[in-house]
Amino acid sequence: MPAGKKPHIEQTIAVAQSLAQEDITKIVSSSALWEQPENISVKITTGQTPEDFPNQRQYSFCILPPQIGRDWLGSLTRLNCTHFIEYFPELDLDDLAPLAGKKSHPRYDLLVCLSTRSAYHLPVARKFVTSLRHRCLIGDSIAPAVEMAVQEAFANSLVHGNLELDTSGHLSMDSFMELGDETERRLASSHHGGRAIILTARRRKNGQLVIAINDQGDGFTPPEENATAEISRKDTTFGRGLPLIKSLCQTVNFTRDGRTIELTFTNDTSGDNANTGLFGDLGHPLTTTAEDELRTARNATILIADDTMLSREIIASYLRADGFTNLVFAKDGEDAIAQIKAHNPDLIILDIIMPKIDGYGVCKAVRADPAYAETPIIAQTALEEHEGRTRIFEDGATDLILKPLNKAELIARTTIHIENRLLVQKLQAYQERTQSELELARDMQENLNPAPESYRGIGADYGLRISATFQMSSELGGDMWGLVPIDAHRLGVYIVDFAGHGLGAALNTFRLHSLIWSEQSHDQSPDVYLQVLNRHLKRLLPIGQYATMLYGIVDRSKGIFSYASAACTSPVLGNSVTGEAQFLDGSGVPLGVIREAKYETREVPFDKDSFLLLYSDALIETTLDHGKFLSEQELLSVCKDTVRDSAADIDLAAQIADQFMDRAPAKLDDDFTIVSLQSAMIPGLLSKG
Amino acid sequence: MIKIVEVIAQTIHNQVKIKKHGLSRGFTVGYTLFQECLYLNYKTKLSDNITTVEMTGRFTFGDHSSFRKLIEEVRDHDSTTMVLDIAGVEFIDSAGLGMLLLARDEGEKSSTTVVLRGAQGQVKRMLEVARFDTLFKLED
The missing domain is CATH 3.40.50.2300 (Response regulator)
Structure with missing residues (x-):
């Protein structure tokens, strides 16, 4: 920055709604985050959960609530943001200063700062690696090795660094139990539990990825004998971490007097480095694009x-x-x-x-x-x-x-x-033009789905907590969902998946979307609704193209969910208290196949403890990291555990989507849509607009 | 006479929730989840002097309280063999390996043979690099 000049920079930050204004101010006004905080005006966007933040927007920072849970950890993959900081009372901002990318340090491609007490109970290494994959900083193929190394280094910094626990040597069961009790005590204490742990990642120009884990403990650089130890050593109960890390990455360095461990990885060249453009800025106005007057x-x-x-x-x-x-x-x-x-x-x-x-x-x-x-x-x-x-x-x-x-x-x-x-x-010009047209089409298609503030507001009107996640495939896809308020008690909901993907499928979603919204009478029984829609769609769709769809109505006064399905994936209906869930019948003729298709309206009870889950087939037809699809039984178990663990105070669809993203490839072959409607007991749980 | 003990324990944010089911026979179906990637879950079963512990989820440094519960649970079984069925464990770190060693030490005290069964993927690779084949009986 030139001296004497005071450029005014506007920054947008994402903040958890539950944080107090003074705490936000404390962080934002700190010189730990900005080089000259007085020159920066900050716009604050709040959200109750990470789902509430529009994903087109870019944020300079995201401030997470204290004692974050899995929902906010999910912000690492959900938000277009590089710096995530948990606010907690003991947060020592000055100690953050060397880490926030100031002066001699380059900016990080990802930085996550958490309290020890939160980090201890969260799968931080896993989520960190998922977000590196989604940011194209590493390829899917080296992700398992990176996760393993980060897990070990992270555990090391947390347990030995911040908690100052000694686990060396051969442990007896009794000393292990003592260790467990001591861990709980230290986690609960402000001194140890309130220390920060910071994970950073940045990609060097040569493609190498540098991951550093910084703690606030006393600092520990392992002696040489430890460094050369074997993973398979038998004289110790917990002494395999460092040799394991060394076997997994290019180099391991200790800096900040042993309070920072730095790992470098050489990226695989498997070609999913979509981000190279970021590093291609060498000061040229690139003249090859958009040839105004095509030269002869x-x-x-x-x-x-x-x-x-x-x-x-x-x-x-x-x-x-x-x-x-x-x-x-x-x-x-x-x-x-x-x-x-x-x-x-x-x-x-x-x-x-x-x-x-x-x-x-x-x-x-x-x-x-x-x-x-x-x-x-x-x-x-x-x-x-x-x-x-x-x-x-x-x-x-x-x-x-x-x-x-x-x-x-x-x-x-x-x-x-x-x-x-x-x-x-x-x-090249043609390719770039098509590319930008595709981008436009993607944006348009995303906009067919309701925005968070819209579906959350509508949900609240009907006493429902609605959550949704949509991730478009690497090409254009054919998924769409939406809400149709009918009257004070009845809310319609639909989910659509057109066969195939690419431009054709995307065009069809636009066709269907205009049909749905030009059709005035949503107040029909679901079977009639689908029949009418099918007749129109059959007329519009070329032979061989079809869609699956579910249209249902939640009736709050009667306490029922009635729906008709055109070969949609089987919806899941469950109980928000027990987590018990079952599949509903999703059978029916796909839309656009035969003109006179008949549909059936099915009715199930939907009361104050019910939840409903709708999803596209990408959820159950994507190969996960264990080499298999998610089975029906697994899906029910996921619902059950997610509900049970979180005492219903969760966004079900978002939680399932986050776990799915941890295990699915970063780039999906098909659109992924998941929507949950949960009866919300507390009015005002979701603030409108 | 078959004695069946079934426990589902989960550590969640410092709390330990324990659910005890009655005399249901064997394992409840389909307990390998996706979800469990976050915490260690286990169920134990005793039959014919063999304790089988079906473990699922992620088994990492933060799981010492559920592991401790597990050890206390099976201590009373007084069985000759303990089978740790780890087919459903999808991720293990070096602390998880350490805890397996503790289980082995415990077994030695009461002359119980500890068997690791069904390791898959990342877990299998970890057992290989740590040469756990020299310390445990490994079964597919």
Whole structure:
């Protein structure tokens, strides 16, 4: 930042709704987070759970509530944010200063700061690694090794660092039990339990990932004998951590007097590094995109670099005679590089023997710059010996032409290289345009689904806690869901999945969405509703395209859920107190297959303790980390445990989605949608709007 | 005479919830979850002097209280063999390995053979690198 100037920077931060204003102010005004906090104006967005934050928005920081649970840990994968900090009373912000990416430190790609007492009971390593995968900082294939190493290093920093517990040597059961009691005591104490643990990750330009885990303990650098120990040592009960870490990553370093352990990993080159663009900013205005006036071969810019004026004139006259008139000249190597930067030529005709920088040097310099990596270079030379020719190709020339120049040959080579170049540029421009159109289509499709503030508000009107998670497949997909308020007591809900994905499926979701919302009478029984919709859709859909759908109505006054299904995944109905759940019948003819399809309305009780779960088939047809799909039985167990563990005070769909993301590939082949409707006992549990 | 003991214990945010079921025979079905990746869960069963402990979930440094419960639970069984069925354990760290060693030590005191059964994926690899085949009887 230039001295004397005070740029005003506006930052948006995401904050848990339960936090008090003064605590937020305490964190935000700290110089630990910003280099010059007085220059920064902060906009605060609050949410009751991570689901409430719109995922298109980018946040500078996310402040998590004290004693965070699994729901807020899920913010690591849900929020477009790099820094996550749990607020807790003992949080020592000054000690955070060296970690927040100031001055000599580069910014982190991910930073998570938690209290020891929260971190101890959460699967932090797992969620951290899931969020690295989702940020494309690591590929799915090295994730298990990274998770293992982070788990060990994290446990080490937490148990030995912050809690200062000694677990060395061979432990008896009695000393293990003492250790357990001491752990609980220290976790409960402000001194130990209130220390922070900070995990950071940043990617180096060479692609290496550096993960550091920082604690606030006394600092511990293991002695050499410990460092060289075997994983399979038998003289110790808990002494395998460090050798294990060393076997899993490139390097292990201890810094900050042993309060920081730093691990480096070399990324797999399996190609899912979608983020490389972030590091490609080398100060060039990239001119290849959005060619306003698409160049033709004849108005292409050609640079002629030759130290003798006569040679330059001969080449220029040949080219002009053939219609190439957009010519630029350079009289030596240095000049050539300057002209290339000034004009970004489409072709370079380069003499090898030149003053200042010779042709080899120019070639090297041009190729070293990614902006000109593709620019064709024709080297012209009188050298006939073999070595010079080989060398110029090694240094990056595209083609070679011998002096004295033959006019026909020069024109032929010039034409072919320029046409290739223009073709590649056109293809790139086309690809980029399609890409941005796809992005637009994705945004539009996402907007077919209700936004959190909308579905939460509508849910509250009907005494329902509604949660939903939607993750689009790597291409466009065909999922959609929505709510249809009918009257004061009845709320309609639908979930749709079009067969296939890509542009076709996305177009169909738009068609269906307009049908659903142009249809005025939602007040029909679900079977009639689907029948009408099916007839319309059959008319619109090309043969062979179809959709699965469920339309249901929650009737709060009668205490029932009535629904009709067109081959939708079987909905889950359960009890929010016991967690017991069952599958409902999802059978029926898919939409758009036969014109006169008939549907059946099914009714089940839905009372003050009920929950309902709707989902697309990606939930049960994605290969998880154990190599299998999630079975029906597993899904019921997930519901049961999630409900039981959290005493109903949870967003069921969000919790299940978070666990799914931990175990599914970062990029899904199909759209993933999950929606839960839970009877909410406490009015005002969800604040509206 | 078959004595059946079934316990589901979970450590959740410092609290230990224990549910005891009555005399239901064998295991309740489908207890391998996805969800359990967060905490260690187990169920024990005693029959013919063999204690079988079905363990599921993640088995990591934070699980010492559920592990301690497990050990206290099976101590009364006085069985000749204890089978730790770890097929449903999806992740183990070095502290989890340490706790398995403690179970082995406990077994030695009462001449109970400890068997590790059904390790899968990451757990299986961890047992291999730590050479647990030299310390335990491993079964598929």
